[in-house]
Amino acid sequence: MLPENITAIVTRNETWTGTTASEPFEAGWAKEAVFFVRALKEPSGTPGKGSVEISPDGIHWIAEGTEFTLPAARDAIAVARITHFGNWLRVRAQLDDGAHCTVLVTLHLKA
């Protein structure tokens, strides 16, 4: 059997402001993960900071260490590659007051 891989859409057409995060995703079967964050509309304000978070339980979260800048223009893409994450994954975003970005968050997982 071929190794499992999946493309999951974890956030679609949501406008991020302030401090926010994608919904928790269980990915313990996967050896590698790639988050893509695409701006579906023209972002406003200074591009925010994105980071990957991991968790022991899907409830309490801690920084995994990977950081990136959110897309600065419509259809621009930010990416984060992760190879050591246990089970739970999410993306956290921080935007300045008044800034916003409407995103599509795609998660590629591969066994």
Added chain:
Amino acid sequence: MNAPTTPSLAQDMRLALLRSDPALSHFDPLPRIIANDSFANGHCGWSQLIGNYQGDLDTMLPGYAQHSSAMLSTLSHWDSGSHGGMNSSYALKIATKPVAGARNVAIKRHTFRKRGPIRLEAYVTFKPEANELKLSETDVRSFGFLFDLQGGDQDGDAMRVMPHLRFLNAENGVHTQKWQFKQQTSDIKPMGADDKIVSHDHLNPNDWQDLPGGEQRLCYNEIPTKVNWTYLCFDFDLKTMKATGFRCNDRVFDLSGFESIKMPAMKNLWCMLNICLFAETDTNKRAFLYVDSVCLSGDF
């Protein structure tokens, strides 16, 4: 000269083979197995139910906009670790957002070869996110399933038919624990101006009706991180487009009062046989529907 195989001998042999196969003996499938999904083998073609849209994702109805991808889960819990599935470490997990009334839906899309009996079987369980040290038995509003069906393009009686059943666990904090069905969808709305794509939110919260005799107390267990698997079996006849049987664990329900959502056939959905599984939350806490395995079978 060999004696011809009698139907009863063939049926006995088939049953013996099914009962001796660990991958199938926990199901009672009809003669043809269309799909036998064990989530230790991956996602098995279950994806998120995405709403229709045209030109802009903003045109998607809000009920659908909230959906996200189902995931493979080991039922990992903060206090006891991975619970695992029935026959492997994995189950499919359908998770809502932590907003009262939120829902999420996973779908598998087929077409059918013949309008005859089909059977959906599954082992499932449900729990809220275990982020409080209390029983939380009324935090999950419901879980359920539906078929989305339409006759063939040459069928004079072709309709779009959508039998829905949900277990209403709780509503507004009241632990109701009963099966419901619905006969009404929402208004059908055009997506865009060229009359090619429409959308309707058939899982909107309105118009659910109690299944007569449909009260049932399921095994919820004693804290939010203990789960027990529940067996579901739903029979439907594609020829008559009528539900013919429903079983949940030891209970067999009378479907004489059951009816499906029905509407005129749509122009691109001939022979459609879709299955949806869904969860709804009653509180600002994520609701999880876990699916250990699903078997779709037919008599054709």
